[in-house]
Amino acid sequence: MLMGGYLLTVKVRILRRYVDLTFDPAVFFIVVGCLVFVIAGFGCVGALGENKNFLCLYGFSLSGIVVAVVLVAVLAFVWSTSTPPNRSGVENILRRAVVIYRDDPDMEHLINTIQSSLSCCGISSRGYLDWQHNAYFNCSPLNPSRERCGAPYSCCREQRRLPNGMCGYGVTDTTKRTLPSVEPVIYTQGCLQALIALARKNSVLVSLLSAVTVGSLAVGIAGSWLLIKSITSQRRAVVWESAAAATTLRPESTV
Incomplete structure (x- = not known):
């Protein structure tokens, strides 16, 4: 993200009217950097603050990346095996x-x-x-x-x-x-x-590189859902303990 910002701002490039930002390398770095920053932020806030909502966002984001990677791989394979006119x-x-x-x-x-x-x-x-x-x-x-x-x-x-x-x-x-x-x-x-x-x-x-990429994302997804399950179990246990303690300390009612 910082590299993309440097390419666009520090160099003070004058964009001509025929320049298409879609093909600007700086745009690629900015988009990828922002995505990584946001998704990593979800994971950090969710893990440190034991926030299930952020952990869910983190898990769903990684799941979306896995689906996107698989789709791109399939489309790239189909496209590469197609004839030049296609x-x-x-x-x-x-x-x-x-x-x-x-x-x-x-x-x-x-x-x-x-x-x-x-x-x-x-x-x-x-x-x-x-x-x-x-x-x-x-x-x-x-x-x-x-x-x-x-x-x-x-x-x-x-x-x-x-x-x-x-x-x-x-x-x-x-x-x-x-x-x-x-x-x-x-x-x-x-x-x-x-x-x-x-x-x-x-x-x-x-x-091999594709398998490693998908595997690392799968580990992150599994870790987020396991942490969510652990947080839920701990909170449920605390609720049960609080309820049991309240029942024990409640004075007996007089007839």
Whole structure:
């Protein structure tokens, strides 16, 4: 949460009208940080104050996270096994990141890191041709940019210590460059396909991490309900003891 606040406020970023906050990394940190802070607060207040209401909120919150994680995992599996035409909706949404590439320095750095790390270029199944949707790399004859018909340096296969910003020039001009002539210069596979391939390659690790995540949440849920049960039992015992003591101390009625 603090990291997200730093990215948005301390840096004093000027948001341009084409910047979509949905794809701002700072928003992700803020949302996740706030959720963790609120849910952890429920657990702390409930446990320290023996407050069953807060413990119930804590347990239900963790249960909701478990359900969300399972749903996301199922949807991700179904989506990854579907054919490319059925992925077009998700791809169109994520392609927005390509459109605002130069409008946000954080987004630019994030995309460059992903492309160089996964050896990919672009988002969708169109791969490197996605960069035609960016105003700076668009191949329109009316585009005055020197990067016209190009792609970012992070798409280049040859990664040098100093980025070669010109290695991707002209690669998206389909009238002059074909796929076989482009492949030796830049990565042509989209990053979604590269991410799916990486997940399948490390399926055991992904399954293990998912199991650990769900297991840790399940432990928290079980702990909250056990604590609620213990508090209820203790309070019930106190009530019975108080009632028994009152009965014992009550004077005998006179006839």
